[in-house]
Amino acid sequence: MTFSKSLAMGVAALVLSAGTALAQSTEIRIGVALEPPALDPTAGAAEAIDIVVYQNVFEGLTRIDQTGAVQPDLAESWAVSDDGLTYTFKLHDGVTFHDGSTFDADDVKFTFDRILADDSVNAQKALYAPISTVSVIDPLTVEMTLSRPDGLFLFNLGRGDAVIVAPESAETNATQPIGTGPFAFVQWNRGSRVMLERYEPYWGEKPALTKATYVFISDTATMTNALLAGDIDGTNNFAAEALPVFENNPQFKVLVGSTEGETILATNNKKSPFDNLKVRQAMAHALNRQEIIDGATYGYGVPIGTHFAPHHPYYLDLTDTYPFDPEAAKALLAEAGYPDGFSATLKLPPVAYARLSGQIIASEFAKVGIKLELINMEWAQWLEDVLTNKDFDLTIVSHVEPFDIGIYADPNYYFGYDNPEVQALNEQLNATIDDAERKTLAQKIETIIAKDAVNGYLFELAQTGVWNAKLEGMWQNAPIEGVVLRDIHWAE
């Protein structure tokens, strides 16, 4: 495809300078690379689900804004008890679901009982485990009690996994989503597009757009053509290699922002030789982050030295913990008992950043004597081999969940890091509400895992959106998965 791609771009750039912008409207057509398998964000982890429905069709008690901060949503206010264990939510009055039924405290209770049920299929069920009871005080008041304080509780309530659903429609949300958001679902032509339209009785401020269509286009060259031909108005995250076509074209704007995707060279800490700290340190010294970022993300990734998003206030820049130094790497390998290096496998999921990074890392590691065999896999196989069976040496993957440093406190997680100190700190972090204290605790964990070189910390994925130059109000950063339509509008 490389040839056809460059052909497409070259010719398109020539042909297109004369193109005209479409008449302004209140409608938008957004290109999305992956089609959601279903449209229920409480029963699946696919990012594509949130891209279509999060904050558009469905709303939670709280919502995450574009800076990553928690804002009130269906809960207009809340009070927290002094011990941090009881939350009393005051709900918005006059909210209706798109089928006309009224939203009240019973829907909130139903939603969380469903998440916590034994047969729950919520992908993030564990995040809501601290909730012990949800009780309806009156139709507009809900009280939740927690078994332990949880500093991320309000944030987690704002995730797509905790949007409020109604008992009448919960079972059919996968194909016919019914929420309380500013946009109602109209139709889904599978394999092709999803259409939303503005929900006129919406309780909050009405969005400027009246209609939004998500068009599913997986091929990069095709998406380029669709943008150039004006068949779509933008895409929230486009392949970096295709951006040059748009960067100098006044009809488009390219928005480069950050995401929550920490891309790591995940390492099987329970397996020899990776259970040896010196070996992991040697690998960290052998990584040349800038080379990887330039080669695998066309320079758009942001280097990270630990498992935390650089745009977050708790982030600590630890990229200098083990600077690129092949000689130091060789010395550490010799100390660890591998003067001639060793061989290992690197299993790569089918995403461009992983496949490209893998090739670069293999050549960097070869220079210090570590011979990597690259094994390409599709997602389903990767999930089974690496995540479930932990049958791997090294792999490359982007962890896109916000604030997910807690995975380092789970010794049974796939990379198998077992450090009681981190586990204790994480428990303390979970139970702390005070922001300054939380920051100190989080940074302690960041430092320990960086020093332990648990995984190779490579880069934070960038969000690179391409939009019609006349569109405004899109999120530049992606502190949470989704394409939030409420502020998007055409410039006068």
Next chain:
Amino acid sequence: MTLYIARRFLGFLATLLIAAAIIFVLLDLLPGDPARFILGINASDASVAALRTQMGLDAPALSRFLSWVWGVARGDFGLSSTQRAPVSELIWERMAVTLPLTLFAMVVSMLVGLPMGIIAAMRRGKAADTTLMVMAQTGVAVPNFWFGMLLTLIFAVGLRWLPTGGFTPWDEDAGAALRAMVLPGMALALPQAAILARVMRTALVDVAEQDFIRTARAKGLTRDQALWRHGVRNALLPVLTILGLQFAFLIAGTIIVENVFYLPGLGRLIFTAISERDLVLVRGATLVLVVVVSATMLLVDLGYALVDPRLRRESGR
């Protein structure tokens, strides 16, 4: 003739049953847990286990196979595990794109390819023959998706006569649906037409050497008249075989062109379902493809009998 049809039909049923078994076993051996795929890398084991139970993955293989076959026999293909919608409905939606696209491409390729082949054969060795065969050779060599991209650049991005892709349902706007078929249809048809032209020419050239053509000429027909009246029909046998194969290819094998034009066709449905480990959907869709392809082959076999009376007599004995 009845016996001939009955025998072919029995073969058709046997093919289906064997195919069903093979599809089931192969998909069962495929590594990857559908429930884990849906819930992603942060899901707890308990949620994954709950979903596995809900999807009926806990039952032993044999009982799952039998309940699948029993369901299919009653027309129930089950519920897609990722999309939570009936498989038959999902396949049917895609057929609304794939079938018209296939027919469009078949018709165009015949309208272009057959006359090219016949003219080339009649003008064998002359300039027209050489020109047409060079064109056909080029057509065979050009991949359809590349040709599709070229068409997009000229007619969609450059001239803006047609959309770059996508599909509007027939009942919403039939004109738009038809317009969505044009570029992918041409991209699929022209390489097929090139193959068809070459097969047609070769078959007709072979027939031209036969005794019955010489007899026809001895009775006073010109070479062209003899070929047109007696040759073409006899040359159709290999062409029919190729047409059957092309139909099968177009129904299932258009995934790259579907990707280039982001069309919701059957190929993309199956491709996505495989990568998402939607076993119920893959099984159902592949079985439908087996049915379509075997049915096409059955029709081709019957078509032989129509074109060639000898087959009828031999097998009818």
